Amino acid sequence: MEFIHKLAAQYFQLVELNHLDLPPGSVLVRPEVQAALYEHMFDETIFPIPPHSYRSRVLKQILSRIEESITDPEQDEINDDLMESWSTLVSQPKPSSLQQAQQLSLVKYTAPNSTRTVTTSESRGLILSGGTTGNRTWEAALHLGSFLASNEGEELVRGKRVIELGAGTGFLALFCARHLGVQSVVVTDREPFLIDNINACIRYNQNGEKPIPIYPAVWEWGTSLDRTGELDGVEGGLKFDVALGADLIYDTDLVPLLLSTVGDLFDNYGVEQFIIAATLRNEDTFRTFLNGCGELISRREEILSNMLTMSETNKFTVETLSFESTPSEDQTGFFHSTSIPIRTYRISRAN
Numbered sequence: 001m002e003f004i005h006k007l008a009a010q011y012f013q014l015v016e017l018n019h020l021d022l023p024p025g026s027v028l029v030r031p032e033v034q035a036a037l038y039e040h041m042f043d044e045t046i047f048p049i050p051p052h053s054y055r056s057r058v059l060k061q062i063l064s065r066i067e068e069s070i071t072d073p074e075q076d077e078i079n080d081d082l083m084e085s086w087s088t089l090v091s092q093p094k095p096s097s098l099q100q101a102q103q104l105s106l107v108k109y110t111a112p113n114s115t116r117t118v119t120t121s122e123s124r125g126l127i128l129s130g131g132t133t134g135n136r137t138w139e140a141a142l143h144l145g146s147f148l149a150s151n152e153g154e155e156l157v158r159g160k161r162v163i164e165l166g167a168g169t170g171f172l173a174l175f176c177a178r179h180l181g182v183q184s185v186v187v188t189d190r191e192p193f194l195i196d197n198i199n200a201c202i203r204y205n206q207n208g209e210k211p212i213p214i215y216p217a218v219w220e221w222g223t224s225l226d227r228t229g230e231l232d233g234v235e236g237g238l239k240f241d242v243a244l245g246a247d248l249i250y251d252t253d254l255v256p257l258l259l260s261t262v263g264d265l266f267d268n269y270g271v272e273q274f275i276i277a278a279t280l281r282n283e284d285t286f287r288t289f290l291n292g293c294g295e296l297i298s299r300r301e302e303i304l305s306n307m308l309t310m311s312e313t314n315k316f317t318v319e320t321l322s323f324e325s326t327p328s329e330d331q332t333g334f335f336h337s338t339s340i341p342i343r344t345y346r347i348s349r350a351n
């Protein structure tokens with residue numbers, strides 16, 4: 001019953017109903033399958049439990065598939081625990097659509113081909129709220145997380161001092177701190193309430209009592225990263241090996257600020273490589289950033305196959321990493337849409 005694990009991983013990630021890999025009624029009707037569904041998804045002692053409205057929608061769909069497949073009511077029946085869960089759900093007051101959209105929910109993401117999980121707190125229904133787009137985890141972060149979950153990706157951060165920019169829910173930094181053996185990860189965003197939210201999520205990602213090496217701090221691009229109280233405990237001071245960023249380039253107005261911060265990270269904070277994942281909604285906006293990298297670091301750009309080599313002194317390169325998105329239907333974790341292409345780039349100093 002391997003499919004239960006994938007279905008449960010999608011369910012705890014609150015994947016939309018039409019993208020869940022729900023088996024047909026002929027499979028769901030089997031008593032052992034129903035018992036496993038209850039045990040892995042609907043038992044209320046499971047933590048974190050998805051929000052009421054989402055649980056109801058998924059369970060309703062499962063029950064109606066089972067009902068449609070019942071051919072012999074004497075033999076086929078609906079599992080008592082599932083029915084009990086359904087009765088409890090329908091007897092509870094249903095939040096309004098607005099409440100549902102604004103509600104913060106704990107979302108548990110499972111890495112591809114593994115049991116490693118990351119829990120964030122987000123409002124899946126909100127795209128822009130409080131002037132930020134950081135209330136939910138975006139496709140580019142899930143794509144970069146899938147890369148970091150691979151051996152090649154993990155090697156980039158294992159044992160390293162990492163900093164994440166514009167982290168939103170902190171999904172990537174939490175994954176690095178909990179599962180990828182980083183020395184430390186400073187996780188930043190300009191919005192204080194997002195940083196508070198990441199701080200609150202740390203406890204859901206701990207390994208027992210053992211603290212994870214994550215340091216949330218407010219940082220707005222274009223300003224200097226001060227050693228505030230939040231960063232006092234960072235081992236080795238404010239020096240980093242690797243910077244990470246996902247879906248930071250969605251507005252051309254932000255590009256100059258981000259560019260100045262990229263320059264700052266290389267010049268003043270010791271960063272050797274910046275790994276950035278971008279959803280190519282608008283190629284021109286992203287081009288502005290890549291071209292800006294060229295102007296920031298040098299005045300000339302040479303295009304060599306898929307590698308852009310920049311600078312007269314060949315100090316920096318922007319390289320497209322060959323990691324491709326797994327098509328949605330074949331994904332086994334960190335589920336995300338690939339309908340808009342996502343690319344990952346490495347900006348580094350050339351040898």
Ligand SMILES: C[S@@+](CC[C@H](N)C(=O)[O-])C[C@H]1O[C@@H](n2cnc3c(N)ncnc32)[C@H](O)[C@@H]1O
Pocket residue numbers: 132133134135136137138139140141165166167168169188189190191194219220221245246247248250254257
């Ligand atoms: C589209 S969200 C991406 C969030 C996260 N990286 C992800 O992919 O799920 C962009 C994030 O960048 C942050 N951001 C935007 N402008 C910023 C700035 N000038 N300084 C720091 N962070 C900024 C926003 O607050 C938001 O959290």
